[in-house]
Amino acid sequence: MVGGNPKHDAFGFRNWRIDGAPLNEYISTGASGNFQAILGATINASFTIIGPELLSVVAGEAQNPRGTKKYPGSMAIAFHTVIYRLVIFYVLGALSVGILVAYNDKSLINNSGSGSNASSSPYVIAMVNLGIKGLPDLINAVIITAAFSAGNSFMYCSSRILYAMSTQGVAPRIFSAVTKNGVPIYCIGVSVGFSLLSLMQLGTGxxxxxxxxxxxxxxxxxxxxxxxxxxxxxxxxxxxxxxxxxxxxxxxxxxxxxxxxxxxxxxxxxxxxxxxxxxxxxxxxxxxxxxxxxxxxxxxxxxxxxxxxxxxxxxxxxxxxxxLITGLELVEQHEYEYFSKLEIEGKPKGRSWLLRFFDWLF
Incomplete structure (x- = not known):
């Protein structure tokens, strides 16, 4: 923004001052078109917001989901930081895209809807426009890594949800089967099967x-x-x-x-x-x-x-x-035994300042 790029272009908020920005018209014109542009963007963004609530799925396999003041629980820490993650990755991410790439950028328009490669990423387009070498490839690698991580997380959550449905009698009993290590193998198989839909990326349509x-x-x-x-x-x-x-x-x-x-x-x-x-x-x-x-x-x-x-x-x-209390006794008994074991072993002695900082940050 201030000229620290190979072209020494201090573009600032230039992309917000071109004709039609920052609120472009969509479907209709005037105020109605501006409103529909915001509405259309909100609908598209609804897909990307999927996931934060799936943290609760992990609670069933967490050692210390609730925790205490001395031994903070993993679930409490995770949910306390959800709002910060949403602001950093979604709000600031959208703000960055709007600053870096104009809404009428030819590369953005030509690649929109192609769904076949990462060249449509506004971050890649921004790096190419600014002449920054190497970073587009790095961003592509980050996108692939993030996609793999997201796929892994959703496969875990979907398999556990299907397993829970089966144990409660609302899904076929076969999905209640687990390995000797407690892994719901058939549930994972179904979840992996849906991942094959990603191969549609190879098709022209x-x-x-x-x-x-x-x-x-x-x-x-x-x-x-x-x-x-x-x-x-x-x-x-x-x-x-x-x-x-x-x-x-x-x-x-x-x-x-x-x-x-x-x-x-x-x-x-x-x-x-x-x-x-x-x-x-x-x-x-x-x-x-x-x-x-x-x-x-x-x-x-x-x-x-x-x-x-x-x-x-x-x-x-x-x-x-x-x-609201069925099963609470079992939870409290587990926590009592878990914390007693920590006290006897003398670990952990609270969390270090670095871990507390990352708890706050992420």
Whole structure:
């Protein structure tokens, strides 16, 4: 930005001052076009936000998920830092892209929708435009490493979720099978099978197929957040009615319950606008409509079928009837034995300043 590049170009916020920036028009013109540009970007960004909540999946295999003040728990530390990760990697990342690359950059436009290589990355385009040699290849390597890491994480989470569903009787029993080391081998096999979809990148029509998959994943994730928000509202009400002190929790979210109602409102709105473009004059597409909203219909259909075939009641439990303590004794017993062992062994003696710094940073 200040000229520290091979071209000594102090471009600053130049890309924000060109015609149409920083809010370009999308579909329509004027204020409506600006609003739809923001809305379209938000819908696309909904896909990339998938993942932070999957930290909870690891809790079942963590030695010390809750922790104490002396021995901080892994889950408490991880969830406390989620907001900082989102700000650093998403907000600052988007800000960097907007500063580095103009919205009408020819390389960006020509590569958009190709879905076949990393040349469409705005970071790579920025390095090429600034004449920085070597960095584009490094960024490509970082993207590949990040993709591998993300794939590994999602394979782990999907296999564990499928295993949990099987043990609870909502998935075929075969997925309850584990190796002698406790690895759900069949669940991993199914998860790995879905990874073969990545081979579609090699096809010429990959962008359309990947676009449909992204739409399915986005719809699923936004709905997942809706259900999580509804579940949290029920949990919060139960905690309040049963006179449980939230200050005793190792992790307590901010501004509750107002923040969850605010979030739920916008999540429901997002579900409604995921495929809003098909309702605009001349834009109707049955494919776009189905892939944007099919997960909404599918989730409702599955819920109804489950209730009908399992003959369970359609009702919400009252806050005072919600069971918040079953299994707590086992957790507390495990923690007592775990911390007693640490005390006897004399380790760890708290966390070093470096580890505490990284806990705060990441």
């Amino acid at each position: 990959a962008s359309n197929a990947l676009g449909y998959i992204v739409s399915l994943c986005t719809g699923s994730q936004v709905l997942n957040y809706v259900y999580m928000a509804i579940a949290y509202i029920g949990f919060y009400r139960a905690v309040k009615v049963q006179n449980i002190n939230r200050d005793e929790f190792v992790y307590k979210s901010w501004f509750q319950p107002y923040s969850v109602y605010f979030t739920l409102f916008f999540l429901i709105a997002m579900v409604g606008v995921l495929g809003y473009t098909v309702f605009l004059p001349g834009n109707w597409s049955i494919d776009e409509f189905l892939f944007s909203y099919i997960m909404l219909f599918t989730s409702i259909f599955i819920a109804i079928c489950w209730k009908v075939f399992k003959k369970t009641e359609f009702k919400f439990n009252k806050p005072q009837e919600a069971d």
